[in-house]
Each structure stands twice: as C-alpha cells, then as structure tokens.
Amino acid sequence: MTRTPLADVACSIARATDLFGDAWTALIMRDVLTGVTRFDDLAHDLGISRKVLAARLSRLVEEGVLVRERYQERPPREHYRATPKGEELYPVLLALMEWGDRWYAGPAGPPARIRHLGCGLDTTPVSACAHCGEPLTVGNTTQLPGPGGRTGPGTRVLGPLLAAREDTPETGRPATV
Amino acid sequence: MTRTPLADVACSIARATDLFGDAWTALIMRDVLTGVTRFDDLAHDLGISRKVLAARLSRLVEEGVLVRERYQERPPREHYRATPKGEELYPVLLALMEWGDRWYAGPAGPPARIRHLGCGLDTTPVSACAHCGEPLTVGNTTQLPGPGGRTGPGTRVLGPLLAAREDTPETGRPATV
DNA sequence: ATTCTTAAGTTCCCTCAGGGAACTCGGCTA
DNA sequence: TAGCCGAGTTCCCTGAGGGAACTTAAGAAT
Missing domain, CATH: 1.10.10.10 (Winged helix-like DNA-binding domain superfamily/Winged helix DNA-binding domain)
Structure with a gap:
C-alpha cells in the first residue's frame, strides 16, 4: 500500500x-x-x-x-x-454507516440505530451546510481551489472540472456532477 | 485483505x-x-x-x-x-475531507473549498441530525441495536457498551464516549 | 498503404503487507 | 510454583499491489 x-x-x-x-x-x-x-x-x-x-x-x-x-x-x-x-472521525463513521444502511441493510432494517440525545430520536446523519443547514449533495456543491492548494502540473486539488467552470467552459464531455 | x-x-x-x-x-x-x-x-x-x-x-x-x-x-x-x-458516497468524502482539512491543512489553509450553491457560501460540512439539524458528536449520540441486527455470540452490532446502558450498568472501566 | 497515436485494458515479475498461529514476558493468583 | 491473564512479537506463507511492457482496436498522419 x-x-x-x-x-x-x-x-x-x-x-x-x-x-x-x-x-x-x-x-x-x-x-x-x-x-x-x-x-x-x-x-x-x-x-x-x-x-x-x-x-x-x-x-x-x-x-x-x-x-x-x-x-x-x-x-x-x-x-x-x-x-x-x-x-472527530465520528462523522466519517456516521457517513459510512448511513451509506451501508441505505444500500446494504436487509429487509429487517439496519443492524444499528443512532439515537441523538439532544432531541431523543433515532436519527439518520446527514451531511449539512454549516451555514444554512441544508443537506450537501454532489449536485448542489462545487469544489474550488483553496488557499493551501498547490498549483502546477500533475497537482490536481479537487475537481478540476468544476474549478474550470469558473473561468472557461468545458469540453463536450458530459459532466458527471 | x-x-x-x-x-x-x-x-x-x-x-x-x-x-x-x-x-x-x-x-x-x-x-x-x-x-x-x-x-x-x-x-x-x-x-x-x-x-x-x-x-x-x-x-x-x-x-x-x-x-x-x-x-x-x-x-x-x-x-x-x-x-x-x-x-451517495459524497457525504463520506466530505467527512474525510473536512477531517483532513481540520488536522492536516498547512498554515496556508485547506487545499480546496466546497461551495454550497444553495446559499452561495464556502461551507464546511457537518454531520447533522436529520430531525433537529444539530451536529452529531460522539458525546451526544448513543448506539442501539437495530431491527436488522443479529444477536448471538461474537456478533457485535455497534456499541455494546452503549447498548448495555439501556439495561444494566457498566463495569468500572472508564467510558470513552 | 503503412505507420503513429490514443484509449483502455492485460500480462508478467517481484516485493512486501496481511493472515494465522505459536511464542514471550511481566505480574498477579490459587 | 504452577497457572493464567493482558499485551504484544515472531515466524512462515500466501496473495495483493507496484511497475513496466504488451495487446487490441480504431482513427489520424504522411
């Protein structure tokens, strides 16, 4: 590895x-x-x-x-x-668990529940915007280069396609996002 | 593997x-x-x-x-x-990225930003409760066995310690959570 | 018409990380 | 004083991953 x-x-x-x-x-x-x-x-x-x-x-x-x-x-x-x-790795685990629940739980339902002690309900974790609280999805977000990003050949930061949208239009290839 | x-x-x-x-x-x-x-x-x-x-x-x-x-x-x-x-794996990636940003970004800041198109701001993803919208943490959640959980020897579901809290008090060992 | 190039994989060899099980070592405990 | 945890180490062996070359199919160049 x-x-x-x-x-x-x-x-x-x-x-x-x-x-x-x-x-x-x-x-x-x-x-x-x-x-x-x-x-x-x-x-x-x-x-x-x-x-x-x-x-x-x-x-x-x-x-x-x-x-x-x-x-x-x-x-x-x-x-x-x-x-x-x-x-702080807990959100990663929650996201993995939520995804596993959604796509691999049998007919009986998920093997575990997460109860939020704050509201007392069994919850499903959602990845939300810290500002407005709306769920973040591939469709409603875009990735831009950040301050700590290196630029140069071969050093993609995250999402060159979406970053490119800021300046020049893309090629004919279908945009996945 | x-x-x-x-x-x-x-x-x-x-x-x-x-x-x-x-x-x-x-x-x-x-x-x-x-x-x-x-x-x-x-x-x-x-x-x-x-x-x-x-x-x-x-x-x-x-x-x-x-x-x-x-x-x-x-x-x-x-x-x-x-x-x-x-x-739907996107939340997992967001959670990983957020954690990496928090703990490994250099002094210059994170290498990438996520902009939420809904509110137009650069956002940090938080793992939130689907019901009340509050951030979920190790401290404010508890794991309980779910309907699809198998019970029996050796088949831990998720969080035996916390599950045990429902019925019997724990041993003297310090609770991490 | 032949050669070049690009895309998308395969194949080959070799090393090193992972599995399994046994071994170690300090310090109780019967 | 023999046994028994808890917490690792050590040993051998297989198989997954790295690297680089090879393959196939279809234009494009000359």
Whole structure:
C-alpha cells in the first residue's frame, strides 16, 4: 500500500485516506469510540490478526488519533482512547454507516440505530451546510481551489472540472456532477 | 485483505468498509464525482497502477456504484459515471475531507473549498441530525441495536457498551464516549 | 498503404503487507 | 510454583499491489 506518497498529495481526502483508507482502521475507530478499547478485546471483536492490530494501533497513536493509557495499576494494564482528533472521525463513521444502511441493510432494517440525545430520536446523519443547514449533495456543491492548494502540473486539488467552470467552459464531455 | 468476511458482519460500517476501506477507492470516487471519469485520466491523476485501477473499477461497477458507459461512438470510448448509490458516497468524502482539512491543512489553509450553491457560501460540512439539524458528536449520540441486527455470540452490532446502558450498568472501566 | 497515436485494458515479475498461529514476558493468583 | 491473564512479537506463507511492457482496436498522419 502506497502510504507516504498519498500523504504528500495536496488533497485532504488523500491525506485522510492515507490513514483511514484501510479496511481495519475504520472498524478499530468504531470499536474504540464505542467502548472497546483493550488490545485483546479489539483483537477478538474484529477478528483481526494481532500483528496487524498492533501495527494499526501504534500508527493511530503516532498520528495523535488514539492515546495509550494505563487504566489500572495492579496489574498494570493499558488501553486505547480516542483523542479529540480521533473523536472527530465520528462523522466519517456516521457517513459510512448511513451509506451501508441505505444500500446494504436487509429487509429487517439496519443492524444499528443512532439515537441523538439532544432531541431523543433515532436519527439518520446527514451531511449539512454549516451555514444554512441544508443537506450537501454532489449536485448542489462545487469544489474550488483553496488557499493551501498547490498549483502546477500533475497537482490536481479537487475537481478540476468544476474549478474550470469558473473561468472557461468545458469540453463536450458530459459532466458527471 | 480480508474482503468477504467483513461484508458478512452485521455492521453497516463493516459493509461499507469492505468496499470503501481501501486507499484507492475513496480517491477514485472523488475523481469520478468531480469529473475525472476516463481510465487513462484516472490512472494518470491518481498515480495508481493500471492493474489495480482496472480491478477497482470493475468491483465498483459490480457493486452498482459506478456504471461503464460509452461516451463517444467513433472511435468507441467508455468512461465511468457514478450511479445514485455512488453519488451517495459524497457525504463520506466530505467527512474525510473536512477531517483532513481540520488536522492536516498547512498554515496556508485547506487545499480546496466546497461551495454550497444553495446559499452561495464556502461551507464546511457537518454531520447533522436529520430531525433537529444539530451536529452529531460522539458525546451526544448513543448506539442501539437495530431491527436488522443479529444477536448471538461474537456478533457485535455497534456499541455494546452503549447498548448495555439501556439495561444494566457498566463495569468500572472508564467510558470513552 | 503503412505507420503513429490514443484509449483502455492485460500480462508478467517481484516485493512486501496481511493472515494465522505459536511464542514471550511481566505480574498477579490459587 | 504452577497457572493464567493482558499485551504484544515472531515466524512462515500466501496473495495483493507496484511497475513496466504488451495487446487490441480504431482513427489520424504522411
């Protein structure tokens, strides 16, 4: 898996994917955020190889997503907890879960519900505009180069087609978006 | 990578991750949704091995996330477009991007901006409750078993700790959530 | 009419990451 | 003092991914 190259790309999705784009990391974060925080519990719950689990956990600690903490002194035992950076991955998990629910839930319905304690209802998470609160979709958003974007050959930022709309009209190819 | 086992697990995150938990798939979807839809363009833009790109694309088509379509007749040329199922992965990408922006953007700022055409402003996507519109966080939500959840030994659904809160009080271990 | 080029993949070889299971090591506990 | 967690390491083996060359089909160039 090409790790380092991806992290260098000037795209936040690529940077996030470099860490999170791995079959296990999302599930580890799901577990840790829902209270499965010990090595053995994670290994059993996920069915992951202990070797790979150890590697993932130390990478996540290195990245500041998890912290390894002692939770009891005698005998000394450590577990893993999410940092704020780790907790902020929750929206990613919610989005993945929502998508999985919509497209893979059987006739019985989704395997889990998310209850919003604020309003007390079982909720479905939507990706909303921070300003007006409307749902964001492929159709009602456009991607523009940001301040931190590098320009130059081969360094796409995000959405050259849509960025191009700002200055010159596109070619004849159908616009997906 | 253990593919099939994960898809069987009664957890929508696991199901979604089985397809999406791969360093390349997220980036392919980003590209396709932003207008990079042809094989060679994808290969060059991503720097992905052509072999792996072919494998990913055919998997995505198989799953109904993309469709392979002829976009010109002479000479016959095909490209890939997102289906509704594919477009609905957009919130996942937004969440990944937002997280990457927050934690990996340099001093110059994020590499890209998302403009919401509805309100005309550059936006930051938030994961909100569909009922009340409030942001969903680890702290203000709880996970409960859903109708489609399997019960039995070894089949965690999502959040046994939080689910357990409904009936019996927890052990002495600190609750991460 | 032959050669060039482009698009869209395949094929081949090779390395390295992941799976599985056994081993380690410190520190209780019976 | 033998056993038993919890938390990893180590070992071997297979298979997925990288890289680069090859293929096929259909214009376009000369």
